[in-house]
Amino acid sequence: MSKKMSAFLHQRPLYSSSPESYDLSPRSRQDHQKTSSSAAFLSRGPALVLLLLSLLVILGVVFPYVQSPNSLIFFTSRSSDSKWRSYTLSEAAAYVAKNNSLIVCAVSEAYLSFLNNWLISIARQKHHDKVLVIAEDYATLFKVNERWPGHAVLVPPALEAAAAHKFGSQGFFNFTARRPQHLLQILELGYNVMYNDVDMVWLADPFPYFEGEHDVYFMDDMAYVKPLNHSHDLPPPGKKGRTYICSCLIYLRPTVGAKLLMNKWIEELKDQPWSRAKKANDQPAFNWALNKTAGQVDVYLLPQKAFPTGGLYFRNKTWARETEGMHVIIHNNYIIGFEKKTKRFRDYGLWLVDEYAIESPLGNL
Ligand SMILES: *[C@@H]1O[C@H](CO)[C@@H](O)[C@H](O)[C@H]1NC(C)=O
Numbered sequence: 001m002s003k004k005m006s007a008f009l010h011q012r013p014l015y016s017s018s019p020e021s022y023d024l025s026p027r028s029r030q031d032h033q034k035t036s037s038s039a040a041f042l043s044r045g046p047a048l049v050l051l052l053l054s055l056l057v058i059l060g061v062v063f064p065y066v067q068s069p070n071s072l073i074f075f076t077s078r079s080s081d082s083k084w085r086s087y088t089l090s091e092a093a094a095y096v097a098k099n100n101s102l103i104v105c106a107v108s109e110a111y112l113s114f115l116n117n118w119l120i121s122i123a124r125q126k127h128h129d130k131v132l133v134i135a136e137d138y139a140t141l142f143k144v145n146e147r148w149p150g151h152a153v154l155v156p157p158a159l160e161a162a163a164a165h166k167f168g169s170q171g172f173f174n175f176t177a178r179r180p181q182h183l184l185q186i187l188e189l190g191y192n193v194m195y196n197d198v199d200m201v202w203l204a205d206p207f208p209y210f211e212g213e214h215d216v217y218f219m220d221d222m223a224y225v226k227p228l229n230h231s232h233d234l235p236p237p238g239k240k241g242r243t244y245i246c247s248c249l250i251y252l253r254p255t256v257g258a259k260l261l262m263n264k265w266i267e268e269l270k271d272q273p274w275s276r277a278k279k280a281n282d283q284p285a286f287n288w289a290l291n292k293t294a295g296q297v298d299v300y301l302l303p304q305k306a307f308p309t310g311g312l313y314f315r316n317k318t319w320a321r322e323t324e325g326m327h328v329i330i331h332n333n334y335i336i337g338f339e340k341k342t343k344r345f346r347d348y349g350l351w352l353v354d355e356y357a358i359e360s361p362l363g364n365l
């Protein structure tokens with residue numbers, strides 16, 4: 001039972017792991033070094049003090065015109081960057097969509113290596129052409145579009161990097177809470193859309209699995225083994241009164257039902273806002289939305305053998321061996337720590353960026 005409980009704690013680990021251990025401190029270390037070396041510099045003599053003072057004056061003259069880091073980027077980068085600033089989601093969707101379908105992810109700069117890893121695996125299935133990266137910061141927007149023009153869009157406002165990375169923080173909650181809004185907008189524009197977290201790797205083409213004409217397709221995040229022929233209905237609620245469907249992989253058709261579900265998800269996120277005690281992410285709200293729209297939305301649970309949670313694939317070697325050849329998308333969750341996540345992908349031969357970056361539309365980042 002305690003095993004199960006801890007498994008629950010580890011759901012949606014792209015963030016539960018990475019941001020916590022992602023080291024944001026190098027910058028503060030650098031700042032510290034800068035201050036101590038300028039202190040040494042000062043002690044060397046009045047000429048140097050003068051030089052430093054004049055530098056400060058120049059900075060004082062220039063600085064008022066540079067009001068934010070964004071305008072700094074604007075001044076220092078090529079003019080094409082300003083074009084991407086005004087690139088809208090509807091323009092991007094129209095440019096990227098193939099056969100009226102899009103594959104989207106939402107990433108910030110810290111996850112670029114995961115983005116690239118995921119892209120390589122998609123390129124191998126020849127579906128990369130319809131990938132649209134929803135950039136959460138300007139650095140990501142510019143970097144992706146510089147190498148792969150038109151494939152990244154930023155829906156303002158860009159989020160504060162430091163806030164967005166701390167799992168369980170309000171900034172992180174705000175970051176993920178925008179996902180159903182982006183998806184709803186894409187549905188309103190009339191596209192089929194698949195959302196993926198970028199700590200995933202495709203081993204096969206998932207599209208043949210989106211069979212029938214259902215509104216929404218998703219995978220279970222529960223790690224217990226199900227029969228190979230399990231039902232495609234919404235599973236019964238778990239201990240918390242709700243299901244544990246993963247908000248990490250969602251395929252939607254532009255139907256009334258799918259839009260209703262996204263609207264309910266947005267509503268649930270508002271009704272259960274972030275609190276210090278709960279430290280919510282967007283997954284419970286998605287599950288409550290599924291619960292409350294049951295009967296109105298035509299749902300389809302993807303087969304576990306093809307779309308296993310990381311809690312099963314990486315933790316039950318017997319199961320992984322028994323189902324070998326059936327896996328379609330692997331999710332690197334149920335693990336804490338950016339480094340551990342990378343190492344686990346390496347151990348399983350799923351960290352493709354080291355050797356195969358050339359296969360990514362972004363190349364070597
Ligand atoms: C285009 O989409 C339709 C339905 O969404 C699908 O049946 C068809 O196979 C797709 N064609 C290609 C070339 O992907």
Ligand SMILES: *[C@@H]1O[C@H](CO)[C@@H](O)[C@H](O)[C@H]1NC(C)=O
Binds near residue numbers: 163170171174
């Ligand atoms: C998160 O969103 C709420 C509500 O929109 C806002 O009041 C709050 O300042 C935001 N917090 C962070 C850290 O982004």
Ligand SMILES: *[C@@H]1O[C@H](CO)[C@@H](O)[C@H](O)[C@H]1NC(C)=O
Binds near residue numbers: 229230231
């Ligand atoms: C799965 O197969 C078993 C054994 O053949 C059968 O009893 C069961 O009803 C099947 N379940 C579903 C959901 O089809």
Ligand SMILES: *[C@@H]1O[C@H](CO)[C@@H](O)[C@H](O)[C@H]1NC(C)=O
Binds near residue numbers: 235292294
């Ligand atoms: C919705 O949640 C309630 C409370 O946990 C539960 O009793 C009910 O069976 C759920 N409905 C569905 C369709 O899962």
Ligand SMILES: *[C@@H]1O[C@H](CO)[C@@H](O)[C@H](O)[C@H]1NC(C)=O
Binds near residue numbers: 224319322
């Ligand atoms: C691991 O998988 C095997 C084979 O599917 C299954 O029999 C076993 O119960 C699983 N172990 C756990 C701890 O879930």
